[in-house]
Amino acid sequence: MPRKKTEAPVPAQARTIPDRAKTINDIARLADVSKKTVSRVLNQSPLVHQETRERVEAVMREFNYTPDPFARGLAFRRSFLIGMVYDNPTAQYIVNMQYGALDAIRDSGFELVVHPCDSRSPGYIDGVRRFVQQQKLHGVMLVPRVSEDQALADMLADIGCRYSRIASVSLDEASRMVITHDRDGAAEAADYLQSLGHRDIALITGPSSYRSAHERTAGFVDALAKRGIELPSTRIVEAGYTFESGVAAAELLLSGSQRPSAIFTGNDEMAAGVYKVALRSGISIPQQLSVIGFDDSPLASRLWPALSSVRLPVRDMGRIAASMLLQPESGAAALVASASVRPHLIVRDSCQPPAY
Amino acid sequence: MPRKKTEAPVPAQARTIPDRAKTINDIARLADVSKKTVSRVLNQSPLVHQETRERVEAVMREFNYTPDPFARGLAFRRSFLIGMVYDNPTAQYIVNMQYGALDAIRDSGFELVVHPCDSRSPGYIDGVRRFVQQQKLHGVMLVPRVSEDQALADMLADIGCRYSRIASVSLDEASRMVITHDRDGAAEAADYLQSLGHRDIALITGPSSYRSAHERTAGFVDALAKRGIELPSTRIVEAGYTFESGVAAAELLLSGSQRPSAIFTGNDEMAAGVYKVALRSGISIPQQLSVIGFDDSPLASRLWPALSSVRLPVRDMGRIAASMLLQPESGAAALVASASVRPHLIVRDSCQPPAY
DNA sequence: CTGAAAGCGCTTACAG
DNA sequence: CTGAAAGCGCTTACAG
Numbered sequence: 001m002p003r004k005k006t007e008a009p010v011p012a013q014a015r016t017i018p019d020r021a022k023t024i025n026d027i028a029r030l031a032d033v034s035k036k037t038v039s040r041v042l043n044q045s046p047l048v049h050q051e052t053r054e055r056v057e058a059v060m061r062e063f064n065y066t067p068d069p070f071a072r073g074l075a076f077r078r079s080f081l082i083g084m085v086y087d088n089p090t091a092q093y094i095v096n097m098q099y100g101a102l103d104a105i106r107d108s109g110f111e112l113v114v115h116p117c118d119s120r121s122p123g124y125i126d127g128v129r130r131f132v133q134q135q136k137l138h139g140v141m142l143v144p145r146v147s148e149d150q151a152l153a154d155m156l157a158d159i160g161c162r163y164s165r166i167a168s169v170s171l172d173e174a175s176r177m178v179i180t181h182d183r184d185g186a187a188e189a190a191d192y193l194q195s196l197g198h199r200d201i202a203l204i205t206g207p208s209s210y211r212s213a214h215e216r217t218a219g220f221v222d223a224l225a226k227r228g229i230e231l232p233s234t235r236i237v238e239a240g241y242t243f244e245s246g247v248a249a250a251e252l253l254l255s256g257s258q259r260p261s262a263i264f265t266g267n268d269e270m271a272a273g274v275y276k277v278a279l280r281s282g283i284s285i286p287q288q289l290s291v292i293g294f295d296d297s298p299l300a301s302r303l304w305p306a307l308s309s310v311r312l313p314v315r316d317m318g319r320i321a322a323s324m325l326l327q328p329e330s331g332a333a334a335l336v337a338s339a340s341v342r343p344h345l346i347v348r349d350s351c352q353p354p355a356y
Numbered sequence: 357m358p359r360k361k362t363e364a365p366v367p368a369q370a371r372t373i374p375d376r377a378k379t380i381n382d383i384a385r386l387a388d389v390s391k392k393t394v395s396r397v398l399n400q401s402p403l404v405h406q407e408t409r410e411r412v413e414a415v416m417r418e419f420n421y422t423p424d425p426f427a428r429g430l431a432f433r434r435s436f437l438i439g440m441v442y443d444n445p446t447a448q449y450i451v452n453m454q455y456g457a458l459d460a461i462r463d464s465g466f467e468l469v470v471h472p473c474d475s476r477s478p479g480y481i482d483g484v485r486r487f488v489q490q491q492k493l494h495g496v497m498l499v500p501r502v503s504e505d506q507a508l509a510d511m512l513a514d515i516g517c518r519y520s521r522i523a524s525v526s527l528d529e530a531s532r533m534v535i536t537h538d539r540d541g542a543a544e545a546a547d548y549l550q551s552l553g554h555r556d557i558a559l560i561t562g563p564s565s566y567r568s569a570h571e572r573t574a575g576f577v578d579a580l581a582k583r584g585i586e587l588p589s590t591r592i593v594e595a596g597y598t599f600e601s602g603v604a605a606a607e608l609l610l611s612g613s614q615r616p617s618a619i620f621t622g623n624d625e626m627a628a629g630v631y632k633v634a635l636r637s638g639i640s641i642p643q644q645l646s647v648i649g650f651d652d653s654p655l656a657s658r659l660w661p662a663l664s665s666v667r668l669p670v671r672d673m674g675r676i677a678a679s680m681l682l683q684p685e686s687g688a689a690a691l692v693a694s695a696s697v698r699p700h701l702i703v704r705d706s707c708q709p710p711a712y
Numbered sequence: 713c714t715g716a717a718a719g720c721g722c723t724t725a726c727a728g
Numbered sequence: 729c730t731g732a733a734a735g736c737g738c739t740t741a742c743a744g
Binding site for chain 2 (some may be wrong): 068069071079092096111112133275279280299303
């Protein structure tokens with residue numbers, strides 16, 4: 001790739017590139033085009049002669065040129081930053097989602113900016129708005145549970161900020177949704193317990209205000225019903241997705257003389273609560289009690305016996321949600337087909353047939 | 357705070373502010389000063405008359421003005437972004453550190469950009485350099501274990517990027533260090549076990565290439581020695597900071613007929629491995645075996661019996677490390693006094709006197 | 713298909 | 729203590 005030093009009658013001086021980062025002007029001079037043409041190449045405009053484009057690209061590559069994101073941000077009135085907005089899910093969930101988003105934006109020139117917030121505080125939507133407008137974000141990923149807040153989505157649409165939402169069911173246009181189908185995962189857990197022979201099964205759910213909790217509960221209850229098992233309301237306890245609330249719910253379910261032979265919990269934290277109550281009461285898992293969690297957090301394999309749990313492909317979810325933001329408006333449709341991810345049950349050592 | 361509409365003989369037209377975000381020009385016009393003076397107020401220059409400053413600030417407040425970070429970034433050749441560079445510690449650690457950093461930059465106009473990397477891959481330092489230069493980062497926080505890599509720090513110094521390092525011991529100038537004193541935390545664990553009456557104690561360490569592992573080991577061994585207990589080399593097993601490696605190490609230590617009465621592990625993951633082996637072998641915790649972990653991860657309280665563990669104030673560490681980057685060069689000294697954080701033992705249910 | 717001019721919203725020299 | 733000019737590195741709008 002020789003530099004065509006002698007091709008054009010450009011004075012030597014004009015070819016002298018200072019020893020600092022190259023700018024669009026340097027590239028233009030070296031490629032014997034105007035900066036506007038370089039800009040066109042940068043922005044993939046079709047209005048460039050193939051030969052010209054190649055020459056410009058060669059120079060860019062030779063000098064390892066990347067455009068200044070701040071100059072572009074100023075001119076475009078839009079940055080090359082993707083925001084991730086979330087409200088306190090578990091740490092592993094956040095981190096996996098971040099890895100997924102970073103997978104998607106790697107080598108794209110975009111970067112990831114994080115914005116945790118408290119969706120119960122009154123000013124949180126304003127906080128997100130300031131964040132988005134101040135940083136001129138290219139787009140934001142909405143993670144459960146803020147993804148379920150229609151007022152937030154409305155605000156973003158209002159200010160013209162693109163976004164993608166990750167949720168257990170569709171809440172928006174397909175091009176903005178990553179649907180996780182939690183219902184199917186819960187159904188798989190139900191089928192598995194039924195197939196092992198369990199009939200007296202209990203359920204510890206997350207807070208009913210969470211869409212995911214609702215979906216997981218419905219998926220589990222419906223799948224059991226389909227196999228002829230009706231859960232009495234005494235076998236369904238609502239808890240708060242926390243370890244402590246799981247402990248309290250388990251105490252309720254395991255204290256009576258009529259114990260269920262299996263418990264499904266809306267997440268792994270609450271399953272750990274069930275473990276605590278069972279171990280402390282001398283109820284052995286899985287011999288006397290089968291347990292299934294949801295999330296497949298690291299906790300699941302750390303517990304003993306290792307907890308069977310429904311895994312959500314969180315990293316994939318993050319990758320897809322970020323990709324949706326990068327697509328040009330028109331290309332979003334192409335992604336929709338893959339924008340639906342499926343949970344599946346990871347079987348470990350916490351279940352066996354009931355001891356009747 | 358009435359707008360002094362009639363004070364200066366400015367034509368009405370000049371006071372008409374379009375209905376878009378205010379710029380420095382709008383503020384200048386409204387405050388009857390030049391944009392340069394507004395810029396001075398923005399940058400806290402002392403070269404502004406007190407009265408002028410107050411007038412400008414009032415206008416800024418009235419119109420909720422915040423400067424455009426991209427325009428500033430372009431002119432300053434430096435952004436208002438803080439980078440966090442890390443190499444795969446546990447999720448909770450990362451998330452807590454992020455919360456701490458966000459605590460520090462809240463309302464400062466800065467934002468946090470995350471950059472996980474793989475310090476074993478050959479090009480990782482180059483990757484960080486591109487990240488820093490491309491985004492013109494204001495500074496980066498180096499989290500263990502990348503914080504221990506002198507080559508990384510040298511590269512950053514080389515390109516003139518400010519940074520702060522979080523590590524168990526001092527590795528750099530005081531103004532760039534948050535020192536976590538892991539040694540003291542491990543010593544506290546040793547003292548506690550000794551005070552309970554344990555004499556035959558074992559240690560599962562992290563990889564010797566990690567500075568934190570070295571410090572935790574040294575702190576534990578030295579504190580025991582100071583109390584007259586020498587650990588034979590057979591009681592010290594090096595593992596990999598992972599659950600699985602903890603299982604393997606525990607199998608080694610718990611298989612013989614001469615079992616130690618207590619085990620201290622370099623992190624909670626490995627302590628969970630000890631739990632697994634003990635539970636599966638019918639060794640009851642804490643009756644037959646006391647265990648102490650390090651990190652106080654969420655896992656610690658989820659295990660049963662709840663694991664005593666040494667807590668590092670990770671969020672504080674993140675807050676301090678980010679604050680150091682925000683200080684003007686001169687002000688860094690003021691922070692040094694507080695830039696040293698102390699671990700402490702959280703006592704739960706995993707230890708009791710040995711059953712001799 | 714290509715380019716010269718003006719502008720994005722700030723700052724750094726340089727004057728006064 | 730304050731300001732007019734030029735510039736940061738890109739893009740948009742307009743010509744050709």
